[in-house]
Structures are given as structure tokens and as C-alpha cells.
Amino acid sequence: MLKEERHKIILKEINLHNKVLSNDLRDQLIVSEDTIRRDLNELDELGLILKVHGGAMSKTFHYPFNKHDQVYALEAKQVIADKAITLFKDDMMILVEGGTTIMEIAKRIPNDLRATFLTVSPVVALTLAEHENIEVITIGGKLAKNANIHTGANVINELSDIKTDLCIIGTNGISVQSGLTDSDWEVVYVMKAMIRAAKKTAVVTIAEKLETVQKIKIADIEAIDFIITELSPDSPVLSAYSGKDKTLLL
Amino acid sequence: MLKEERHKIILKEINLHNKVLSNDLRDQLIVSEDTIRRDLNELDELGLILKVHGGAMSKTFHYPFNKHDQVYALEAKQVIADKAITLFKDDMMILVEGGTTIMEIAKRIPNDLRATFLTVSPVVALTLAEHENIEVITIGGKLAKNANIHTGANVINELSDIKTDLCIIGTNGISVQSGLTDSDWEVVYVMKAMIRAAKKTAVVTIAEKLETVQKIKIADIEAIDFIITELSPDSPVLSAYSGKDKTLLL
DNA sequence: ATAAAAAATGCAAACTTATGCAAAATAATA
């Protein structure tokens, strides 16, 4: 097994569970303790993890608001994910889309949350399935290769029979004027159906995408219940959105 | 073999497995280590892959990264996969289950096969989606965490409307007397529905599982059209199965 | 304070990579 491969597995483990024990890794990866120790040292020196006696921990878990990560977008998405997670309560039915922000949410869900998730994304489904107390239901259909989510009539049809408590979607464009927009026709149809299939809808997006517009409209801002960005709700960038009486900024 | 040709093969390999070892490539492409190293260097400089000590990795490491990467009886399963692939023709609709043998099939499908695959496994769906000319349709449902396939009424229901050309399933137990058997109730229901949803059914299994019996019955041997193992069809181990006039050994 | 677990250190073996060079293969040109 390649060293980098081990590193990625270790990082994934930490991302998912917030901590790892050296011994577990040794058994799981079938290498000596020394190798694991060296791996953890390297990842620590790269600033990717927090090495502790007996294993390692997630850095963001401890200092969630430090700017230590090289990928700014990832950091922002983790902040967004943590905000989104505050909307989750036990016994909820939650419908989620695909995309990298949603993936961060899937990873960072606390292990004791007991809820049912429905998703159109196989990757999100597999990630959610790592959490013990979560039931995962995949809405199947034709797998759109660019977005890696299920699309098509079957998805729309299945969603039409469902009413979940909450729906979390990402977006390509969002603006006060044009609302939610995207460029992929198939994806737009799925998103519309998802919004209809939930009592409340939350949109997660990095601030960079605010006030960008794509070709096809998904919904008005008024149809959205929560807008979640990495910014503080009272940030001036968001002021244009704060007037809407139905939509809440998080 | 042309350099470009090798490059293509290397890229495909990395897309499929997320990594390659230099030595494997050397053996597979029958060139010297140096040549492989130079190939990897070039692809790395083009930013297409990530070169690491001992091989290379995918830059955009997406999901199923085989954590354990030591699939039991991998070689046998690869032999089985290659036999199963001979059943695939252009424009077929093929229904596949989950499991490590099916995963090998999904990985080894030739790039020029133009077909539609239906699957109940998110991991298989994502792997199939790597092939350009293949359309992937996921049969969604409740994700059973042990088998990592979709189960439940929805799966059965959707399958009832479908008639595919071929269905490929793995199995936990297979014997002349008891037929196909498994120990998981939910999985058995899905398998039964899959067999009904296809004109022909092929069972893939390593020889080790022959003449083992599990608690719950899926189907008689007579209901199976092809049994594919890593052994030669005229192997004495298989003689008990060769009497069946409907079932073909591969 | 003491025993047990984990980490650091130094070292040797196995393995991988870089470099320069000559032979072979491929492409270009007369």
C-alpha cells in the first residue's frame, strides 16, 4: 500500500470520526506502529491533523475557526456544514442533494443523531451510511455523470410521494433578483422536486456564489426557508437577503 | 506499444482504482520500470495524476477508495469477471447486484461497451459511471448497511416493472440440492426480484462457495442460466452442476 | 512511585528513483 494512500485513509477516518487511535490504524492498514507514527507525524507537520498521544484528532474539531487549511473553500464549507447541522433534530426526515458542501455536512453529522436521510447522490449515501444511527434511503434514477446525482422521471416521481421535514440543497447561482439558478436542466428538475418534497428548504452556498446567476431558474428566494453561508448573518454582504420575511439567514 | 497508448491505459487504471503501482504497470504493459516512471512523470507534469513513491494516485480522489484493498480471492474474482464480461453485448440492459465480485466486473468492463446498467449498489453505480459509454441507473431504496445495497419495498416495486436482458448476482451459498441461498432476509427479497426482472440470470461465485448452504432460499439452480466460477467448466468440482440442461457453466 | 503504553532514535534491509549513456524505434527529409 502506498504511503499517500494510507495518509488519505487516515485523513478520511479523522474527517469522519474526528479522531483515530494509532493501534486501530495499525490493525486496519496492516503496518507497524512505527509506520503509523511516522504517517501521523507527517500529516501533523503538514498541518492537516492534530497529533495526540495514542493517535490523532481533527484540527477543525478543536479550532473550528482557525485559518490553517490551505483550501479556503473547504474551510468555508465546513463552517457551513456545522451551521446546517444545527437544523437537524432526532427523528427528522431530511432530504439532501449532492455536491461538496453537502458532503461536508454528511461527514460532520454527529454520531448520536438518530434520523432518516434521503438523498439522490450515491456518494452522499455511502458517506451517510458511515454513521451508525442514521438510516439512508437513496432516491434512485439515471446517474447524471457530471453532477453525480440521480436524475430523471423516476426521481421526480418518487419525490412527489414524499414530504420530508427538511431539504438541504446546494446551488450554482443565487441572487435576490433571480433566486436560485443552475445551468443543468436535469439537475434543476430534481431540485424543484426536492423543494416540493420538503416542509422547509435550506440552501447552502459559499459567499462567493452570492449574486451570481445561471441560465435556468429553480426557485425564488421566498421559497427558501434558510440560507446558510460561511458568513455571519449580519454581514453586510447578506443585507440584501435579510429583508425577506420568510427567509432566515444562518 | 505506443507511449500514448500506455498513458491512456494508465489514466484509466487510476480513474478506476484511484491508484496504481509502478510494478503492476510494468508487468501489465511489459516495459521496463524506467519507462513507467517516465510515463508517470509526464502525466504528473501535465497535472493529470499525482505521482508518489511507488506509483501514482488520482488527483481528485473520489469515493470508493478500497480501504482494505485486499479483496478476498481477488484473482479468482478477476477471472470470473472476465468470463462474465463475455456475456455483455452492445445495447444490452444489464441488472447487477453489489459485492466484491460484481465490483471487479464493473471495473473490468471494456471501455467501448455501450450498454445500460441497472444496479442496487451505490458503489457499483459510481464505478460503472467511470466508463464513458455506459448509462447507469440506480434502483434506489433503503441502504442496507451490511450489504451496502438498496433494499425494501421500493426496490422490489421498481424491479417489478423492468425486464432486462441479463442479471448478474453474487451469492453466499450455492448447492445442487438447495439452489441459491443467503442469510439476509432483505437481500434475498431483492435477489428474487432481480431474477424475475431479467430474461437471463448469471450467478458469479468463487468455487469455495460451491456446495455451501445458507438459511434462506433465493432460487433453484434450474432458474439460473449461467454459473460462473474461476474454474474451467469441465472441472470435476462442477460435475454435479453440469447435468442441469438449462444451466450453463462458464 | 511504578508499571504499562506510546513515542523517539538509530540502524540495516528492501525497495524506488534519478542520471547519464548507448541501443533501438520512430519520424522526417531528401
Next chain:
DNA sequence: TATTATTTTGCATAAGTTTGCATTTTTTAT
């Protein structure tokens, strides 16, 4: 087509990485 230039390949050697083991030091928990 022949021959010249260019690229590609394999080999030898040296240098660099990675790994596991033995030993010592540090940390943790009782």
C-alpha cells in the same frame, strides 16, 4: 526508398525513501 534526425527505451550505477526492529526515553494512569 534510404538516410538522417529525433524520440523513446533499457541498462548500470549511485542516491534517496520507506519500513520494521531494537533500544532508550517520555508520557500516562494507577
